[in-house]
Amino acid sequence: MTKKKIGILGASGYTGADAVRLLARHPNAEIAALTANTHAGKAMTEVFPHFFMLDLPKLVEWEKVDWTRLDAVFCGLPHGTTQEIIAAVLKANPRIKILDMSADFRLRNKDSYAQWYGHEHRALELQGEAVYGLTELYRERITAARLVACPGCYPTAVLLALVPLAKAKLIDIDDIIIDAKSGVTGAGRGLKQNTLFSEAGEGLSPYSIGTHRHSAEIEQEIGVAAGSAVTVNFSPHLIPMARGEFCTSYVKLNGATPDDLRAELEKAYANEPFVYVTKKGVLPQTQNVRGSNYVQIGVVADRIKNRAIVLSTLDNLVKGSAGQAIQNMNLMFGVPETTGLEQIALFP
Ligand SMILES: NC(=O)C1=CN([C@@H]2O[C@H](COP(=O)(O)OP(=O)(O)OC[C@H]3O[C@@H](n4cnc5c(N)ncnc54)[C@H](OP(=O)(O)O)[C@@H]3O)[C@@H](O)[C@H]2O)C=CC1
Numbered sequence: 001m002t003k004k005k006i007g008i009l010g011a012s013g014y015t016g017a018d019a020v021r022l023l024a025r026h027p028n029a030e031i032a033a034l035t036a037n038t039h040a041g042k043a044m045t046e047v048f049p050h051f052f053m054l055d056l057p058k059l060v061e062w063e064k065v066d067w068t069r070l071d072a073v074f075c076g077l078p079h080g081t082t083q084e085i086i087a088a089v090l091k092a093n094p095r096i097k098i099l100d101m102s103a104d105f106r107l108r109n110k111d112s113y114a115q116w117y118g119h120e121h122r123a124l125e126l127q128g129e130a131v132y133g134l135t136e137l138y139r140e141r142i143t144a145a146r147l148v149a150c151p152g153c154y155p156t157a158v159l160l161a162l163v164p165l166a167k168a169k170l171i172d173i174d175d176i177i178i179d180a181k182s183g184v185t186g187a188g189r190g191l192k193q194n195t196l197f198s199e200a201g202e203g204l205s206p207y208s209i210g211t212h213r214h215s216a217e218i219e220q221e222i223g224v225a226a227g228s229a230v231t232v233n234f235s236p237h238l239i240p241m242a243r244g245e246f247c248t249s250y251v252k253l254n255g256a257t258p259d260d261l262r263a264e265l266e267k268a269y270a271n272e273p274f275v276y277v278t279k280k281g282v283l284p285q286t287q288n289v290r291g292s293n294y295v296q297i298g299v300v301a302d303r304i305k306n307r308a309i310v311l312s313t314l315d316n317l318v319k320g321s322a323g324q325a326i327q328n329m330n331l332m333f334g335v336p337e338t339t340g341l342e343q344i345a346l347f348p
């Protein structure tokens with residue numbers, strides 16, 4: 001196969017940079033265009049010196065890219081800015097494949113989007129077209145899609161852990177409590193007071209407790225799996241590490257045992273290349289997946305009767321964004337899904 005020409009919107013950000021890191025060694029991809037906003041005009045190595053060995057295109061404003069010569073575009077732009085830019089890219093080249101890593105096209109319901117994001121969607125037709133990009137759930141639809149809305153990092157970790165259990169009706173969907181932690185790259189590369197080393201480096205900070213916008217995405221997909229509306233309690237925290245995410249979900253059992261939950265997850269992921277269920281007594285850890293596209297899920301019995309704890313972890317910049325986007329791109333271009341993604345965790 002000739003190499004597919006890839007553009008990356010937001011290449012001066014963290015998800016864009018990890019897409020570059022992984023695509024640069026992908027046998028079927030050629031990085032053909034990189035965009036930035038405040039960093040436009042710079043060489044990529046000026047912004048990310050760790051790419052010193054690569055010959056990469058210069059960062060330019062997105063309006064300067066000739067989209068007609070590209071096969072696919074990865075989008076790592078802030079949510080809210082993505083929808084109009086993607087609409088313009090698709091107008092310039094209706095055949096281009098879009099791997100959006102932002103939140104703009106993930107919610108299927110327009111009212112839900114307006115409620116959680118505070119404004120009407122500005123590309124409603126495309127919102128209707130987008131396929132939710134959780135590879136393990138929507139493989140067939142992703143394969144045929146033009147616009148894939150890759151899930152948020154937290155929803156990827158939570159949904160992989162809970163969707164098979166909700167689908168099999170092993171847990172009570174009205175009693176789900178999710179305690180989540182993210183490394184600071186989850187907040188992007190832009191300067192923010194709460195991600196300064198002096199403020200994030202020595203403490204653990206809860207934020208958006210019980211109100212985070214990822215609740216909507218989690219509820220949308222658990223609702224589909226369970227066949228009825230769901231409300232979850234989701235509370236994220238910022239923890240002092242660069243990459244990685246850990247979600248602890250407290251669930252009530254529907255007459256099932258914790259071993260039944262593990263067996264269901266093992267069955268669901270028996271043939272999945274990137275999702276691993278740990279053996280009884282073995283707990284997932286962020287350092288087992290750091291820098292990789294792998295996900296670890298574990299199940300533990302709660303001392304409280306009829307309850308269990310489901311643990312899941314991934315790297316927010318790989319399976320939580322750029323890696324999953326590449327997994328989806330592989331499907332869309334008909335190459336083996338694992339291509340370019342089989343790196344083992346960077347440990348320690
Ligand atoms: N970080 C993570 O772990 C994850 C992030 N996401 C989502 O992916 C998207 C990107 O995240 P991340 O890479 O962390 O973000 P960053 O803040 O690190 O990067 C944002 C990028 O978008 C560019 N940009 C900002 N504003 C504009 C604009 N108005 N027009 C054009 N380009 C613009 C920036 O350019 P410049 O730097 O030149 O100003 C930069 O390249 C976000 O929607 C985020 O929520 C999803 C999953 C995980």
Ligand SMILES: CC(=O)N[C@@H](CCC(=O)OP(=O)(O)O)C(=O)O
Pocket residue numbers: 079101102103151152153154182183184185186187188214236238
């Ligand atoms: C630590 C941190 O700040 N994380 C981000 C989530 C990153 C992500 O997945 O964001 P999108 O849904 O916009 O793609 C947050 O909580 O908003």
